[in-house]
Amino acid sequence: MMDTNSLQKPKRSFKRPFAFPRNCVYRPLRQIHNMERNQKPPADQPTYFTLNAPPSLLPAKKYSDISGLPAPYVDPHSKLRYANADEYASMQHLPSDIINGYLTLRGYTSAVG
Structure with missing residues (x-):
């Protein structure tokens, strides 16, 4: 005859559902x-x-002033941030008052002449 203890399945604690103490x-x-x-x-x-x-140890993310996309580039003349070559080409034709408007929205303090 077989022993009844050998027929019982062993208890496995990792299979119990989660319960608060x-x-x-x-x-x-x-x-x-x-x-x-x-x-x-x-x-x-x-x-x-x-x-x-x-405070965060990561540097702040910089976004394009025109499109809002992540901007790895900055125009050295106007200080506007841009994401790609198409934005840079469109920035070249912007008047200075529009550029100043973008910079004030971003909080840049230096004025472009």
């Missing part, structure tokens, strides 16, 4: 937000929604 309470984000809003913690105590992230 019994001492862990699941709270949705809305509930956390409402709890923090109602508690009124001191101003110097950080909360879930007031934590500030450190």
Whole structure:
């Protein structure tokens, strides 16, 4: 006769579905937000929604002033950023007041003469 212990499948812990531990309470984000809003913690105590992230170590992305595409190039004369040769060709025919308008939208402080 066969032993009944040998017929049982071994328990595999990695096949169990995920479950929170019994001492862990699941709270949705809305509930956390409402709890923090109602508690009124001191101003110097950080909360879930007031934590500030450190500054990024990556350089800021630069976009074309004309099309909004990622711009690897800058015109040395007008200081406008452009993405391809077609934009550069169209920039050559722009009057200086339009160029100044693009630069002020971007926040560039130097004026083009």
